[in-house]
Amino acid sequence: MAEPILKWAGGKRQLLDELYARFPSAFGRYHEPFVGGGAVFFDLEPARATVNDANPRLVNFYEQVRDRPDELIARLTSLDDPQSDPDPDLPHAEETARDREVDSYYYQQRARFNRRPYEGEFDPLEEAALLLYLNRTCYNGLYRENADGGFNVPIGRYADPDWVRRDRIRRASDLLADAEIRNADFAYVLDVAEPGDLVYFDPPYEPMSATANFNEYSASGFDREDQRRLLDVAGELDEAGVWVVLSNSGVMYDAYAEAGFRVDREDATRAINSDADGRDAVDEIVATNVPPAERREAGQRELPDF
Known part of the structure; x- marks a missing residue:
C-alpha cells in the first residue's frame, strides 16, 4: 500500500x-483537486486519477x-x-538573502x-528534495509560506529524522505513474470529470473562528469567495451526474445542506498544532451526493471500477 510522503x-x-x-460502491475515474499530502489518494490507490494542487512546489x-x-x-x-x-x-553558508545569520545546515537549506x-x-x-528534507526536519512537520511565498518554519527537534523516505517514494511513484498531475484551479475538474466519476474535495477549511485561520499553507490562500465558487462547482458536478464527496469545517454545514447535499458532522484530531496538548478534536463536515443505497460497504478497502 502506498502511504503519504509528506506531513501536510x-x-x-x-x-x-x-x-x-x-464513497460510492463503484465509480469511474477518481479526481482530487486539493491533493495536499495525499492521505486519501495514497490509501485509496485508484487505478485512474487526476490529482491537483494550487501549490506549484508541491506539484513539482x-x-x-513519479518520474x-x-x-x-x-x-x-x-x-x-x-x-x-x-x-x-x-x-547561503553564512547568511540568507536577507542578511540573516545562518547557524545550521537546516537554515542553509531553507535559504536555498x-x-x-x-x-x-x-x-x-x-527543489523536490529540499521540500521533503525541510518537511521532515522542520518544526512539527508544518508547511507554511509567508506572503512572499517563502517557507518560514523553524527547525524541529528530532533525535533521528528520516527525510529520505525511500520506500514511500518508490510505492508512491508506482501509483502516480497512472495519475495525471495538475497545478491548476480546482474548477479544472468541470472539464475532466464524467458522469459516474468520483470527485473528493478537501479544500483549505473555512475558519471556525476569527483566530482559527490556518488555511494559508500556500501564499495564495483560499478565501470566502473561493468557498462560494467551490460550492457552485460541487453543484454543477452533481447536476452532471458526477459523484461528489467533500470535507470542510463545521461552519459550512448549512451551505452544503441548503444546496441539497447530505451533510454529517465528524470529529477529527488535528495532527499539526503548535502545542501538542492542543491537538483536540475539531468540528468537521462530510458532504456528499451519494445516496446511502449507492455507498460502499463498511470496511471495504478496494473499490471496483466500471
Whole structure:
C-alpha cells in the first residue's frame, strides 16, 4: 500500500473511514483537486486519477516522485543532519538573502529553497528534495509560506529524522505513474470529470473562528469567495451526474445542506498544532451526493471500477 510522503496541514488520515463510508460502491475515474499530502489518494490507490494542487512546489514534488524516484532518493541521501554546520560549498553558508545569520545546515537549506526560483538555473529535482528534507526536519512537520511565498518554519527537534523516505517514494511513484498531475484551479475538474466519476474535495477549511485561520499553507490562500465558487462547482458536478464527496469545517454545514447535499458532522484530531496538548478534536463536515443505497460497504478497502 502506498502511504503519504509528506506531513501536510489538514491531512485526512483520521477521517478515512468516515470518508470511505460515503464513497460510492463503484465509480469511474477518481479526481482530487486539493491533493495536499495525499492521505486519501495514497490509501485509496485508484487505478485512474487526476490529482491537483494550487501549490506549484508541491506539484513539482509529486512529478519528481513519479518520474525520477531513484534520482530523488539519491539527492535526499546526500543531504546532512539539520543540526550540522552549514556546507561551505553551497550558497547561503553564512547568511540568507536577507542578511540573516545562518547557524545550521537546516537554515542553509531553507535559504536555498526560498531562493531557488530566483537564483541560477532552476533544478526541479533539487527543489523536490529540499521540500521533503525541510518537511521532515522542520518544526512539527508544518508547511507554511509567508506572503512572499517563502517557507518560514523553524527547525524541529528530532533525535533521528528520516527525510529520505525511500520506500514511500518508490510505492508512491508506482501509483502516480497512472495519475495525471495538475497545478491548476480546482474548477479544472468541470472539464475532466464524467458522469459516474468520483470527485473528493478537501479544500483549505473555512475558519471556525476569527483566530482559527490556518488555511494559508500556500501564499495564495483560499478565501470566502473561493468557498462560494467551490460550492457552485460541487453543484454543477452533481447536476452532471458526477459523484461528489467533500470535507470542510463545521461552519459550512448549512451551505452544503441548503444546496441539497447530505451533510454529517465528524470529529477529527488535528495532527499539526503548535502545542501538542492542543491537538483536540475539531468540528468537521462530510458532504456528499451519494445516496446511502449507492455507498460502499463498511470496511471495504478496494473499490471496483466500471
